[in-house]
Amino acid sequence: MLLLIMFIFLFILIFLSALFAVLAKDLLFCVISLGVMSLATSIVFFILNAPDVAITEASVGAALTTAIYVFGVRRTEREEK
Amino acid sequence: MRETSFNTGKFFALIIVAVLGIFMISPFFDTGSGKKISPRLENLKDRVSLHYGLKNVNDASKNIEECQGDYYTCREGVKCNNVIYKETADAETGPANLVTSIVLDYRAFDTLGEITVLFISILGVALLMTGFPALPVKNESMIQSAGAKFLVPIIMLVGIYIFLHGHLTPGGGFPGGAVIATGFLLMFMTSGDYNFRSRRFKTVETAAGTIIVALAIAGLIFKDSFFANFLPNGRLGDLFSSFLIVIIYSLIGIKVGSELSVGLRNLYTGEKDD
Numbered sequence: 490m491l492l493l494i495m496f497i498f499l500f501i502l503i504f505l506s507a508l509f510a511v512l513a514k515d516l517l518f519c520v521i522s523l524g525v526m527s528l529a530t531s532i533v534f535f536i537l538n539a540p541d542v543a544i545t546e547a548s549v550g551a552a553l554t555t556a557i558y559v560f561g562v563r564r565t566e567r568e569e570k
Numbered sequence: 571m572r573e574t575s576f577n578t579g580k581f582f583a584l585i586i587v588a589v590l591g592i593f594m595i596s597p598f599f600d601t602g603s604g605k606k607i608s609p610r611l612e613n614l615k616d617r618v619s620l621h622y623g624l625k626n627v628n629d630a631s632k633n634i635e636e637c638q639g640d641y642y643t644c645r646e647g648v649k650c651n652n653v654i655y656k657e658t659a660d661a662e663t664g665p666a667n668l669v670t671s672i673v674l675d676y677r678a679f680d681t682l683g684e685i686t687v688l689f690i691s692i693l694g695v696a697l698l699m700t701g702f703p704a705l706p707v708k709n710e711s712m713i714q715s716a717g718a719k720f721l722v723p724i725i726m727l728v729g730i731y732i733f734l735h736g737h738l739t740p741g742g743g744f745p746g747g748a749v750i751a752t753g754f755l756l757m758f759m760t761s762g763d764y765n766f767r768s769r770r771f772k773t774v775e776t777a778a779g780t781i782i783v784a785l786a787i788a789g790l791i792f793k794d795s796f797f798a799n800f801l802p803n804g805r806l807g808d809l810f811s812s813f814l815i816v817i818i819y820s821l822i823g824i825k826v827g828s829e830l831s832v833g834l835r836n837l838y839t840g841e842k843d844d
Binding site for chain 1: 580583584587591594595598667669702732740741742744745748749751752755759830834837838
């Protein structure tokens with residue numbers, strides 16, 4: 490039961506952060522919310538007994554991809570037109 | 571750009587996100603009467619992954635029939651060739667972590683393809699990012715740079731642990747290399763005067779990739795197939811076991827770490843030959 494509640498919380502977090510990444514005007518906020526989504530996804534992978542995938546998702550999805558997007562935002566414009 | 575209140579692209583994006591959300595929520599309301607994946611896979615004996623789980627693919631069919639469906643426990647009188655942690659020596663594949671034994675033993679050619687994909691993408695970054703101006707660190711604070719200098723050795727140590735211990739615990743070359751690259755990223759993002767020589771990193775990366783392919787061809791020479799495990803496997807679960815897997819995983823970790831560090835630095839400062 491606790492696991493189910495945690496799952497539902499994580500799914501809602503993933504859903505809301507993905508929605509925020511689509512809707513937000515400030516692109517830096519979008520990038521950070523995508524990082525939050527990757528972190529929540531890695532926790533889901535860990536609960537589903539896939540720790541290898543969870544480590545890869547946390548290091549690549551939450552750290553490196555966020556950094557690459559932040560570099561892209563710095564080289565272009567921050568506000569969405 | 572003309573201003574519109576109704577954005578078509580965002581509308582379709584919302585629809586796609588809503589469909590994905592319904593797809594994610596739907597398993598909670600599953601009544602159990604859904605369609606099975608394939609009728610062939612209902613019988614557990616037919617699944618190939620079970621043979622991987624028993625770690626004796628060569629004669630797995632005989633042993634499963636002898637075990638009478640009791641796959642994981644050995645009973646008296648029934649000779650099951652099961653793999654027991656810390657007891658089995660010289661199994662078909664060395665690592666105690668099953669994912670590693672699939673990724674780097676049974677499917678090692680796939681991993682070579684992944685390394686090639688990463689190499690080509692970093693090469694594309696290096697080709698495209700020439701001539702861009704450097705982006706200096708704004709408002710560099712002392713707490714930030716000092717904290718990064720404290721954290722970076724720990725991050726490097728965790729990365730090295732992840733790829734050196736990949737045959738026993740979850741992890742491996744790719745996550746370990748990514749963690750090491752994160753350490754370098756933190757270093758050159760927080761302190762503006764930090765700079766590393768990317769030519770040395772490229773040399774290390776090229777050497778690691780060459781040694782991986784050389785070991786694969788050595789497997790072709792000493793055993794019968796490409797990436798064959800020609801070194802002794804040792805006892806399952808020991809730190810010093812499955813030597814070829816440890817060597818190849820360390821090489822992959824070094825290669826991926828240096829590659830991603832150089833690629834991120836190119837994205838940050840532009841390609842500079844120093």
